[in-house]
Amino acid sequence: xxxxxxxxxxxxxxxxxxxxLDPDRDRPxxxxxxxxxxxxxxxxxxxxxxxxxxRQGTITALxxxxxxxxxxxxxxxxxxxxxxxxxxxxxxxTLYGESIWGPRQDLLTIRRRVGMLFQRPxxxxxxxxxxxxxxxxxxxxxxxxxxxxxxxxRLREVGLWDAVxxxxxxxxxxxxxxxxxxxxxxxxxxxxxxxxxxxxxxxxLDPLSTDAVERLLRTMTPALTLIVVTHNLGQxxxxxxxxxxxxxxxxxxxxxxxxxxxxxREADTGRYxxxxxx
Amino acid sequence: MAxxxxxxxxxxxRRAAAVSxxxxxxxxxxxxxxxxxxxxxxxxxxxxxxxxxxVLTTLSQGTSGGLANAVVGTxxxxxxxxxxxxxxxxxxxxxxxxxxxSSRSGALARGAIDILAGxxxxxxxxxxxxxxxxxxxxxxxxxxxxxxxxxxxxxxxAKSTESALRxxxxxxxxxxxxxxxxxxxxxxxxxxRSALPGIVTGLLIALSVAGGETxxxxxxxxxxxNLPTFSLLHQPVAYLTYYVWTDYNQPSDAAHYVSxxxxxxxxxxxxxxxxxxxxxxxxxxxxxxxxx
Ligand SMILES: Nc1ncnc2c1ncn2[C@@H]1O[C@H](COP(=O)(O)OP(=O)(O)O)[C@@H](O)[C@H]1O
Ligand SMILES: [Mg+2]
Numbered sequence: 177x178x179x180x181x182x183x184x185x186x187x188x189x190x191x192x193x194x195x196x197l198d199p200d201r202d203r204p205x206x207x208x209x210x211x212x213x214x215x216x217x218x219x220x221x222x223x224x225x226x227x228x229x230x231r232q233g234t235i236t237a238l239x240x241x242x243x244x245x246x247x248x249x250x251x252x253x254x255x256x257x258x259x260x261x262x263x264x265x266x267x268x269x270t271l272y273g274e275s276i277w278g279p280r281q282d283l284l285t286i287r288r289r290v291g292m293l294f295q296r297p298x299x300x301x302x303x304x305x306x307x308x309x310x311x312x313x314x315x316x317x318x319x320x321x322x323x324x325x326x327x328x329x330r331l332r333e334v335g336l337w338d339a340v341x342x343x344x345x346x347x348x349x350x351x352x353x354x355x356x357x358x359x360x361x362x363x364x365x366x367x368x369x370x371x372x373x374x375x376x377x378x379x380x381l382d383p384l385s386t387d388a389v390e391r392l393l394r395t396m397t398p399a400l401t402l403i404v405v406t407h408n409l410g411q412x413x414x415x416x417x418x419x420x421x422x423x424x425x426x427x428x429x430x431x432x433x434x435x436x437x438x439x440x441r442e443a444d445t446g447r448y449x450x451x452x453x454x
Numbered sequence: 455m456a457x458x459x460x461x462x463x464x465x466x467x468r469r470a471a472a473v474s475x476x477x478x479x480x481x482x483x484x485x486x487x488x489x490x491x492x493x494x495x496x497x498x499x500x501x502x503x504x505x506x507x508x509v510l511t512t513l514s515q516g517t518s519g520g521l522a523n524a525v526v527g528t529x530x531x532x533x534x535x536x537x538x539x540x541x542x543x544x545x546x547x548x549x550x551x552x553x554x555x556s557s558r559s560g561a562l563a564r565g566a567i568d569i570l571a572g573x574x575x576x577x578x579x580x581x582x583x584x585x586x587x588x589x590x591x592x593x594x595x596x597x598x599x600x601x602x603x604x605x606x607x608x609x610x611x612a613k614s615t616e617s618a619l620r621x622x623x624x625x626x627x628x629x630x631x632x633x634x635x636x637x638x639x640x641x642x643x644x645x646x647r648s649a650l651p652g653i654v655t656g657l658l659i660a661l662s663v664a665g666g667e668t669x670x671x672x673x674x675x676x677x678x679x680n681l682p683t684f685s686l687l688h689q690p691v692a693y694l695t696y697y698v699w700t701d702y703n704q705p706s707d708a709a710h711y712v713s714x715x716x717x718x719x720x721x722x723x724x725x726x727x728x729x730x731x732x733x734x735x736x737x738x739x740x741x742x743x744x745x746x
Binding site for chain 2: 313
């Protein structure tokens with residue numbers, strides 16, 4: 177893909193004076209990027225030389241056969257692999273241009289800024305309301321009665337409020353799988369992330385819930401930048417702006433979604449998107 | 455045709471295996487439930503006919519009188535063990551499950567726990583007597599009894615805590631980690647909450663074991679007809695199992711009655727602990743995955 181676009185290029189044209197005053201004027205619009213990232217667990221190399229970037233407010237889909245390293249890649253972006261025994265890496269991952277492993281970075285802050293949603297819904301063993309505000313409490317973002325406000329706001333945001341408003345104190349495990357996943361999404365959104373990583377977020381859900389989650393994800397841009405692993409090629413096409421095809425730990429191709437599906441550059445990509453490869 | 459016969463035979467064999475498995479599990483169940491009922495009933499039948507409530511309020515006079523001193527003594531011992539062994543055991547369990555998964559300190563702690571768990575309680579009592587009562591000149595005392603009883607049940611509490619923590623789904627830990635919770639915060643707010651029923655159950659069972667123990671107490675708590683005092687040293691402590699044991703070996707009916715009464719009170723105490731464990735589990739499991 178082409179050169180990084182800077183925020184100033186657009187706002188400068190509209191109002192050069194205001195643009196000068198904008199504190200974000202030098203902020204790169206590449207929210208998350210990797211530079212020649214290679215990664216191993218002990219002697220197993222899982223990722224080789226992955227360079228990519230995710231633009232502000234876009235949805236990036238990660239596709240590729242099972243075992244190609246999609247989950248590992250995703251979990252590296254919020255440093256969930258750091259503590260895996262034998263983890264080593266070379267190259268870098270940056271968040272707004274700064275290395276996530278940089279000396280001034282705080283691990284917990286990185287995780288707050290880069291949220292994650294998992295394949296299987298994983299509400300905590302506490303009430304629905306406490307689930308939504310679990311992260312908010314941990315980071316001391318709100319307290320006391322503010323928590324109720326946060327809970328309502330976030331539950332409304334994911335369209336769950338009407339379904340659960342009368343049972344906020346009850347167990348989340350009585351909700352349907354789709355509702356549980358929405359609850360986890362509300363919990364992730366509540367801490368105000370800038371990037372959301374999603375690892376096959378709908379593969380454990382029925383088609384209706386999948387549809388609900390997908391629609392919701394689309395409303396979350398451009399405020400958020402999403403990176404979604406999916407096995408569902410239809411989902412990748414419906415949802416994403418650009419698509420990355422992983423194969424055997426390598427990023428084979430990263431293109432605008434339409435281009436990648438209609439006109440793949442690499443033979444492997446073509447075989448995969450045409451269903452000729454697992 | 456041969457093919458068909460073969461499938462038929464293997465189906466029959468599978469069905470026979472399933473049936474004998476069921477019978478086996480039912481038999482095992484009966485072997486556990488039977489003796490448990492028989493034990494409880496045996497104690498109840500012997501104690502209830504002559505039961506008088508003032509046993510709970512009057513002090514013992516050797517082989518006659520009430521058991522108030524022993525009831526209070528046993529409760530004080532159990533409470534002390536809950537504090538001492540509970541704290542040490544739960545912390546050790548947390549260390550084993552969360553912090554020392556592969557390290558040397560984990561191996562060391564695990565070895566120590568296995569040794570302690572395998573130690574005969576009477577030997578533990580004797581060692582306590584030599585080291586604490588005689589060596590440190592504590593005499594028969596509450597503190598000596600508490601330390602030895604605690605040492606006895608700490609392995610149990612540590613192991614049940616460890617296994618409860620290990621059973622917490624990775625899902626929860628990952629979810630907490632991804633939200634940016636520190637590992638300590640996640641442990642306190644998410645992981646322990648989910649492991650709590652297992653930890654509490656282990657603790658209460660350990661307490662009933664402690665309450666029902668005799669051998670180490672004979673060496674460390676001594677015997678007395680008085681209520682426990684507030685001093686930790688130099689004052690013997692009464693406890694129920696002492697009366698179960700000594701009075702049963704007396705020739706008089708009155709002494710036997712005291713023995714049965716003490717046994718009944720102990721059984722009720724243990725059952726109460728188990729009931730409390732259940733209630734706590736049910737309460738804390740309100741939001742758990744298993745009790746949808
Ligand atoms: N902790 C680990 N230790 C060793 N190998 C691992 C570990 N985690 C993942 N792998 C390996 O990395 C490869 C990629 O796995 P993964 O990222 O889960 O792929 P995907 O999500 O694309 O299916 C697999 O071959 C897997 O066995
Ligand atoms: Mg995966």
